[in-house]
Amino acid sequence: MVLINGMEADSVSVHDRGFLYGDGVFRTFRFENGIPLHWDLQYAKLSSDCNALGIDCPPESRFREDLEKFGIGNFVVKIIVTRGIGARGFLPEEGMVANRLVMTSPLPENPKREIVARLCDLRLSHQPRLAGIKHLNRLENVLARSEWRDPGISEGILLDLEGNVIEGTMSSLFFFRNGRLHAPDLSRCGVSGVQRKRVLEIGRRNGIETVTGHFGIELLMDADEIFLVNSVIGLWQVRRFEGIDWDKGQMSAKFREWLQ
């Protein structure tokens, strides 16, 4: 099911700037028994990302109306907000009205808890103006995810051009080392998602010492535990990465429990 500005539809105008330039943002999350999980955080992030691009985010009430139409089913929900339909050229017209898309897809079957990951060849570029934003310019993710087709490998881990560990192709990355939670700095690249925010808050509430910074691959390889989060998969512990096995961790299991 796809709703565009509240109406059932399956296509967008070829003049929509989301299509022409990737000029928009998105969110993906679970909808369980009629409840959009962590909706307040999802809308806050959507609104913040729109704001960062100068897009006039539709009001929260509109999305609530859309989501109510989905009844009490269980889905993955994706929300897209584009800057809207405009004349040719990169300059957005003044007073543009954003377009709002809400669409559902099936929840993944047999959710995993432990996965094999690989290191991607593609390195993320630095663009402080776009860092953290979940925008529609996702070719880096497409190229990185295209590096493997082995279904036994669930995720690829991305470094930036300087060799710092940043994230997974579709997930936020954390690792434990010497008892401390390590969260890569996302001020120059990467997507700063809702589950990442939750992990950091839960860590703080539970007295977990946390460091945010630039971490090279050698620190990641020296980690006691590595885990990945996003709003659809929950938490995946990385049990194998670059030919090395990691033991089942206690901290990953704890964070999974705290997140639920």
Next chain:
Amino acid sequence: MVLINGMEADSVSVHDRGFLYGDGVFRTFRFENGIPLHWDLQYAKLSSDCNALGIDCPPESRFREDLEKFGIGNFVVKIIVTRGIGARGFLPEEGMVANRLVMTSPLPENPKREIVARLCDLRLSHQPRLAGIKHLNRLENVLARSEWRDPGISEGILLDLEGNVIEGTMSSLFFFRNGRLHAPDLSRCGVSGVQRKRVLEIGRRNGIETVTGHFGIELLMDADEIFLVNSVIGLWQVRRFEGIDWDKGQMSAKFREWLQ
């Protein structure tokens, strides 16, 4: 007029990867009296850009059929090729069929030859895997072009994160200094367009000494002439930039003539 895979249409599927991820490429050029200008170069670049992203470019004959439907009018033509419609997720399915869009818009009125330009605050990021490609991830251009609304300023000039001069928000940049044509290196960022290629070839054929490399803003400010090209505007000489006036140049006029 918009043709999608040869049929008149005005919208694309919300599941088109061009919309979801900016997973596609485009071209923009003049169509005059029924002739798509420099079509061979345009198709070669389209095909090369598709190839760089692993998109199966539709055959040239299909685009010719589309363009023939426009008759003998005068337009700007924009071509978009997206990777196609697929299942959720960054990984493209195997054997995807690309979507082909061809659309027209009016030619610009009163073409300019001399313009005022400004320096953009936004700095282009380095991504060698995407550099040169005219892909649909254009948020950097949107943000840069959004920096001004003064209609007296026709173009913004972009530096990269290291401070090298790269291009205009929608045009390729060249400058003359000490009798040599300077063309910014585009191996880390920027769009390597058809008119840029033509300028370089025409320069070579006419014995113009040319240097390609990393040039700081101080070299640009010390230029004897600065000009910008693209397939719609032709050649614009920059007569005012950052509060400095440039004399009407001879080389810009020569290149304009050679390009026509």
